[in-house]
Amino acid sequence: MVVKTQRKGSEITGLRVGTNNARRYFPKQAATIELQLDHLRIECGLTPDFWRGMPEIHDRRLCAWLEHKHRASGRSPITLAMMPAGVNSFRIEPSIVGRTKPVVSISESGATA
Numbered sequence: 001m002v003v004k005t006q007r008k009g010s011e012i013t014g015l016r017v018g019t020n021n022a023r024r025y026f027p028k029q030a031a032t033i034e035l036q037l038d039h040l041r042i043e044c045g046l047t048p049d050f051w052r053g054m055p056e057i058h059d060r061r062l063c064a065w066l067e068h069k070h071r072a073s074g075r076s077p078i079t080l081a082m083m084p085a086g087v088n089s090f091r092i093e094p095s096i097v098g099r100t101k102p103v104v105s106i107s108e109s110g111a112t113a
Contacts, residue, residue, distance in 0.1 A: 001017070001018075001021040001024075001025055001081070001082050001083075002079060002080070002081060002082075002095055003015050003016060003017050003018065003021070003079075003080050003081075003082045003092075004016045004077040004078065004079050004080070005066055005070070005077050005078040005080070006056055006058075006077070007077065011063075011067075012063045012066045012067050012070075012078075013058060013063060014056045014057050014058035014059070014062065014063065015056065015057045015062065015066075015080070015082070015092075016055070016056050016077075017050075017055040017056065017057065017082070018055060019053065019055055021055065021082075022050065022051070022055035025082075025084060025090075026046070026050075026055075026088075027088065028051065030046060030088050031045060031046060032044060032045050032046065032088070033046060033057070033088045033089065033090060034085075034086075034088060034089040034090070035057075035059075035062060035089075035090055035091075035092055036085055036089065036090065036091040036092065037062070037065045037092055038065075040061075040065065042059060042061045042062065044057050044058075044059040044062060045059075066078070079095040080092055080093065080094065080095050081093045081094065081095045
């Protein structure tokens with residue numbers, strides 16, 4: 001799923017998941033989720049507002065990681081990929097939205113796709 005950073009001025013305050021993504025990828029009974037940020041794994045709480053039209057994830061560790069990774073982005077929201085990685089677990093990666101070069105993958109046999 002594609003998510004975007006939330007900002008207040010120049011400060012990143014969290015991730016905006018979007019209502020449709022929240023309904024599709026998050027079990028309603030989940031109070032917390034795990035985020036995989038490179039080698040770091042953090043557990044983030046989901047507030048009741050997450051289910052009431054404000055599907056955003058706020059965590060100081062997530063914000064610090066995002067600030068560190070995307071210092072030069074200015075004030076524009078950063079688009080990221082949030083990939084399911086297990087039960088209530090997601091991996092945050094750079095988004096391929098807007099990428100100008102095609103993504104090439106190599107299969108186990110060594111052939112390119």
